[in-house]
Amino acid sequence: MKKLINQNPKITSRWALGIIPFFLIGIIYLMASNARLAENPDDKLLPSFASIGAAVNRMAFEPSKRTGEYLMVADTVSSLKRLIIGVGVSALTALLLGVFMGAIPYVRANLSPLVTAISLIPPMAILPILFITFGLGELSKVMLIVIGIAPFLIRDTLQRVLDIPQEQLIKAQTLGANTWQIIVRVIFPQVMPRLLAAIRLSLGAAWLFLIAAEAIASTDGLGYRIFLVRRYMAMDVILPYVAWITLLAFAIDYILNRLSKRLYPWFHAGV
Template sequence: MRLINRHPDRPGRLMLVILPFALLLCAYFLGSAARLNENPNDKLLPSASQMASAVERMAFSEDKRSGGYLLWQDTAASLQRLAIGLGLSAVLGLCLGIASGALPLFGAPLSPLLVVLSMVPPLAILPILFIVFGLGELAKVMLIVIGITPILARDLEQRVREMPAELLIKAQTLGANSWTLILRVILPQLLPRLLIALRLVLGSAWLFLIAAEAIASEDGLGYRIFLVRRYLAMDVILPYVVWITLLAWLMDWALKGLGRRAFPWYEGGRP
């Protein structure tokens, strides 16, 4: 049997999923043990017990200065900013994508503009955002919006252009006007794609959030990572990185589940 036609069974698939993570963990802890054996005060590769102590201190012990639990406070602050940024980006991206893809009079100026905006490195304009919007929450949210909205809009615009022309012609033949076409034909086709596009830009959204929090913030996951880096506190940094990765994965999983439940026909109709 050709390799391209071989598919793992359920237990085999589970083993293949676990294998790379197990190898990474083994490589890390072997390297950590070797470094700590040479220098017990080494901070580059902390042991599992050191990271567990740091997690207990950050997540389950009250901070003496604020009286709160730092990990959960940072998580709440970051997730709030991320949710607002993703929500605004989704609405703006959907509106711009429909306008540039379905309405030629709007598409002529919008499509080139979206291409140019999507090429601007958002982190390069971060100082401008802080100057314009200040150092508060608005600048952090706007970095996410500016960073991912053009990408969402371009993706949705392309999906509109790929819709069969016969579908739109038939709807117009039945008396549909422009608004009816957008609301009853185009929008239902774009909503499941919007969820997929949001999944694809989650990593970029987290990157922009962490960068903004690292530069100008008093709380948040990015703020905490860059605060403790001056002490080489890898026992705190590494669990925070793992926690951010877990949160991003859970968000991706939630969006995927939402898409399957809200639009079961979309995945089923794809080849």
């Protein structure tokens, strides 16, 4: 018998082992839900799969009686728009600031303390300031995401630039490169896959800030809807919304990972 640390599951048993916890949670939920509904058929806390299905059908596949929109679709579109703009602006800022701070010592000395200080501000604490300055519209929600994740992305990008071996920068200079050429041909392309990895890490935080902003001041969006129906204890809507957000988060992460592997195969080769 091999030591436990040397026993690796085969591919089929790995899948099976991975699925079991999900399956168990489903069973436990089903049992608890049945027990509560047997006692009180109007119980809202643990709705049956049937009523969850009905809620999904109502939210996603039937037009709303009030506005004629498919609510879940509309919520998804507006939330994703905010998330993508927020993360995109953050990533672009990080790329510009991180690369220039990393490459040019004077820029680094000038901006690094400021970025560190900003990154220490709890973003939720300045949410009121954002609402006051940028109003209750889209801008303040996007800004919350930007303020929440951009400092992390900038600092991470800066660190990745500094991680590039000195030898490479010296080599580029012996090949005749000037500062701009080193930034464009040596630093920038090597930082891109690392930025993608950092974006993947920051997506959790981006969702957090998005839903917080939507919960507080919004008229649509996934976070808005969850907090709206909470008033009616509508667990049959909240639960599928949460599952849907999780699925979206997973899909974005998966797409970014695939994109990185396709665009930067040298980065994933593990050198």
